[in-house]
Amino acid sequence: MPRPGFVLDVDKSTPPILFHHGEGFRLEKLPAGRSRVIYPGEPLDALDDVEAEIQDALLNPLEMDPLPSLLKPGMKLTIAFDDISLPLPPMKRPDIRQRVIEQVLDMAAAAGVDDVHLIAALALHRRMTESELREAVGDRVYDAFAPSGALYNHDAEDPDNLAFLGTTKHGEEVEINKRAAESDLLVYVNINIVSMDGGHKSTATGLASYRSIKHHHNVHTMQHSKSFMDRHNSELHHSNWRMGAVIKDAGVKVFQIETTINTDTFGQDGPMSVLAKREWEWTTRDRVSFIGMQQGLKRLSGSTRRKIFQNHRAPYGVTSVTAGAIEPVHDRTLQHCFDQHIVEVEGQTDILTMGLPYICPYNVNSVMNPILVMCLGLGYFFNMYRGKPLVREGGVLIMTHPTPWEFHPVHHPSYIDFFEQVLADSTDPKVIEEKWEKQFAEDEWYRHLYRTSYAYHGVHPFYMWYWGSHALQHLGRVIIVGGDDRAVKRLGFKSASTLQDALEMAEDVVGPDATITHYKNPPLVMADVK
Amino acid sequence: MKALRFERKAAKYAMAAVAGRLRAGSGASVGPLSLRDVDEPELPGDDWVRLQPRLAGICGSDLATIDGHSSRYFEPIVSFPFTPGHEVVGDLDDGSRAVLIPVLSCVTRGISPVCPACEAGRTNHCGRIAFGHLEPGLQSGYCESTGGGWSASMVAHSSQLLAVPEAMSDEAAVMVEPTACAVHAARRVGSYGALGTVAVIGTGTLGLLTIAALRHPTSGATVGQIVATGKYPHQKSLATSLGADRVVSPSELGRVVRSLTGAWVLGDGAGHGPATGSDGQLTDGVDLVIDCVGTEASLTQALQVVAPGGEVLVVGMPGHTSLDLTTLWHRETAIRGCYAYTRSDFEAALSVVTDADLGRLVSATYPLARYTEAIEHAASAGPRGAVKVAFDLRNSSRSSKDRS
Numbered sequence: 032m033p034r035p036g037f038v039l040d041v042d043k044s045t046p047p048i049l050f051h052h053g054e055g056f057r058l059e060k061l062p063a064g065r066s067r068v069i070y071p072g073e074p075l076d077a078l079d080d081v082e083a084e085i086q087d088a089l090l091n092p093l094e095m096d097p098l099p100s101l102l103k104p105g106m107k108l109t110i111a112f113d114d115i116s117l118p119l120p121p122m123k124r125p126d127i128r129q130r131v132i133e134q135v136l137d138m139a140a141a142a143g144v145d146d147v148h149l150i151a152a153l154a155l156h157r158r159m160t161e162s163e164l165r166e167a168v169g170d171r172v173y174d175a176f177a178p179s180g181a182l183y184n185h186d187a188e189d190p191d192n193l194a195f196l197g198t199t200k201h202g203e204e205v206e207i208n209k210r211a212a213e214s215d216l217l218v219y220v221n222i223n224i225v226s227m228d229g230g231h232k233s234t235a236t237g238l239a240s241y242r243s244i245k246h247h248h249n250v251h252t253m254q255h256s257k258s259f260m261d262r263h264n265s266e267l268h269h270s271n272w273r274m275g276a277v278i279k280d281a282g283v284k285v286f287q288i289e290t291t292i293n294t295d296t297f298g299q300d301g302p303m304s305v306l307a308k309r310e311w312e313w314t315t316r317d318r319v320s321f322i323g324m325q326q327g328l329k330r331l332s333g334s335t336r337r338k339i340f341q342n343h344r345a346p347y348g349v350t351s352v353t354a355g356a357i358e359p360v361h362d363r364t365l366q367h368c369f370d371q372h373i374v375e376v377e378g379q380t381d382i383l384t385m386g387l388p389y390i391c392p393y394n395v396n397s398v399m400n401p402i403l404v405m406c407l408g409l410g411y412f413f414n415m416y417r418g419k420p421l422v423r424e425g426g427v428l429i430m431t432h433p434t435p436w437e438f439h440p441v442h443h444p445s446y447i448d449f450f451e452q453v454l455a456d457s458t459d460p461k462v463i464e465e466k467w468e469k470q471f472a473e474d475e476w477y478r479h480l481y482r483t484s485y486a487y488h489g490v491h492p493f494y495m496w497y498w499g500s501h502a503l504q505h506l507g508r509v510i511i512v513g514g515d516d517r518a519v520k521r522l523g524f525k526s527a528s529t530l531q532d533a534l535e536m537a538e539d540v541v542g543p544d545a546t547i548t549h550y551k552n553p554p555l556v557m558a559d560v561k
Numbered sequence: 562m563k564a565l566r567f568e569r570k571a572a573k574y575a576m577a578a579v580a581g582r583l584r585a586g587s588g589a590s591v592g593p594l595s596l597r598d599v600d601e602p603e604l605p606g607d608d609w610v611r612l613q614p615r616l617a618g619i620c621g622s623d624l625a626t627i628d629g630h631s632s633r634y635f636e637p638i639v640s641f642p643f644t645p646g647h648e649v650v651g652d653l654d655d656g657s658r659a660v661l662i663p664v665l666s667c668v669t670r671g672i673s674p675v676c677p678a679c680e681a682g683r684t685n686h687c688g689r690i691a692f693g694h695l696e697p698g699l700q701s702g703y704c705e706s707t708g709g710g711w712s713a714s715m716v717a718h719s720s721q722l723l724a725v726p727e728a729m730s731d732e733a734a735v736m737v738e739p740t741a742c743a744v745h746a747a748r749r750v751g752s753y754g755a756l757g758t759v760a761v762i763g764t765g766t767l768g769l770l771t772i773a774a775l776r777h778p779t780s781g782a783t784v785g786q787i788v789a790t791g792k793y794p795h796q797k798s799l800a801t802s803l804g805a806d807r808v809v810s811p812s813e814l815g816r817v818v819r820s821l822t823g824a825w826v827l828g829d830g831a832g833h834g835p836a837t838g839s840d841g842q843l844t845d846g847v848d849l850v851i852d853c854v855g856t857e858a859s860l861t862q863a864l865q866v867v868a869p870g871g872e873v874l875v876v877g878m879p880g881h882t883s884l885d886l887t888t889l890w891h892r893e894t895a896i897r898g899c900y901a902y903t904r905s906d907f908e909a910a911l912s913v914v915t916d917a918d919l920g921r922l923v924s925a926t927y928p929l930a931r932y933t934e935a936i937e938h939a940a941s942a943g944p945r946g947a948v949k950v951a952f953d954l955r956n957s958s959r960s961s962k963d964r965s
Binding site: 440447448451452455470471474475476479 | 807809810813816817819820823824825826840
């Protein structure tokens, strides 16, 4: 029986706490008597027979007919699947998408369906490379469909392959992949790593165009999503749900397959397994292993360290597979997510600390640039709450990360320009949105790189910044420990060389003897703040 | 009198070239420049007067000479030994102050009839700078006959003098000569009509003054947006205060111009294959780039960001430079030099200096005796937070014999 997550009150006997720090780690002693640590729950038990669970989900879907009965000869079938941004880190082969897609394809073949397309639903993310696609769908599927052009990346800027389906009552335009829209059946294969994922967002965002996505990927929406991890209190999701209704009314039939995974991120053995353990439970062997890992990493170049971490594949266990109509499927999926992630937390804190790891949704096989550091901390981690933010309004967020002034030139060209030009002008999301978004979004060069190279869309860095806009509005100060001074300053944050310095700097904002909460993630944890 | 003299000493020049490569400005301590007791230059003719420098600036071209980087092109148009210093405000014997207009044109050389360029008022294009009754020298400060500003006394032709308004400080007045260069460039820009975005590479003294001149009505330039490059915080803030709309790091210029003009990018910046990022040769760009640096790197960058059919105006003094001009040929771009000024430019420069308060750009002054420090400071002005460094000769004096 896995132990649930819990909140540890720090006292004098509490050992130093492990903080992620990019491609490295820090051990930090938190002040006793006023600090607490939110620990994730241990990985939930994985399904014993994933293949059987997939089959069962497809044959017994929620509020839809079994998949085989929906498959007819001569029909147009499209299978869309989540892209490289999920899960984090990528999972060990076989990927759950591959396992689901293979069964869907087997059923399609058995029904005589031969017009099948597979589309990576990447929205405005970068295109997946061949090896990334192979990792997601498996070699058998890739080799069967990619050579004939039936397996490809969604292109949100291809006017010939987008279909306008209508407008929501809020005036939101809905435009999605034409092939998906015109198919007799759209099967969406998802991985719900956190509660933000899935539901109508899969199709309404993953297969949409900029014209459509801009209606919910904006500052207003993000500042009114409290949080975007809590669907019922998320304007981001309200908008996607309205769009989902338009998609449905337009006659697009979606068979949604959602999956959840446990938090077995670092494995039960090997040098990284120590990262999932609670510090007071570290054995002598764990300590030696950790020290060895630390020392070894320090001797390596940054690029070698990055390569080692980026090559890590997580041995996640699959905890659920649910298929059928989007809404009932998603309700069940959310419950599985919450079962794994939720930890009840009593009240808010003055200072929230977090150690940022080496990876976020947008730097798989890439560089965690400063904008992504901001997005991971102020966007994703800050929003991992239900109820109220972990930190009080006007409080301080302290993050540890090296925050190098470094960008992947192929993946993030518009990020470089955003960092150099836009953030040099303003860090205010509203000002940035008003003054700069259109120029970047409509830049033909970025559009060309997005469509033909492996670049995120020109507007994508804006979305990263908007993702943190609720936190920016809420917080009194943001401090990055151990970051590149210049880069941190460009982000508009304060820089500190040690956690102790950061805590002293935080006192200027929240006063002395402030309460401190450390949000210990990864493995993933979500706070239910009472 | 005391004067800094630059002599023709090949071995020392070679040592300066080596030292200058190791540390900018260090050619002053090992090269052919030295502080000497010398006789005042003789008055070459009736229209010549004595000018006792009060402040004399250190210019980029002076530094190139001292550090052994100057082109051999200059050999026939300078005469040794010479006293450097062409950015000069000084006292005349009647007690008034004047700024030196250093170009040594036909009139100053006693050449009659004057050459066609001088006849047209384009004295900076004078074709007789190595002839006439003066020793060769494109300007005072490079001519043995005239002396230069880095001394207690020099001579100047009456046509080389511009009266300094009573209210103008010496610091402002010493900025008139480099500002006249900038006015000359800005007037050239003005002759092109209205321009959208202009890139200015470099925000050392010349870059800053060029920005000020572009924004001053006397230039006639109509520029929508000025994007400048600056390495150091003080350069960025000064450039902004003088009229630049955006000041970016040199490494960012290509990406900024690409963004502004909606250009695409060819190659990866190393000449390989199609671009994957945003560095490299732009497919479009700005119609005009003003290069106030003049190095191989700045010229290469200028050619990367200038639009097809556009122009690179070279205001900073270049030297012997290696450039791939294929882009110039293929994109029908032009590289145009922009040297010095006319008297009219000087007159306009007085207004620019006053209106833009350019005297504030004088960051430090030194006595002649500390010339090695002064030159090292000037050569590292950017990293040391400085702009213009000058010699202060207000407490210098000619010898009693000379005065009599």
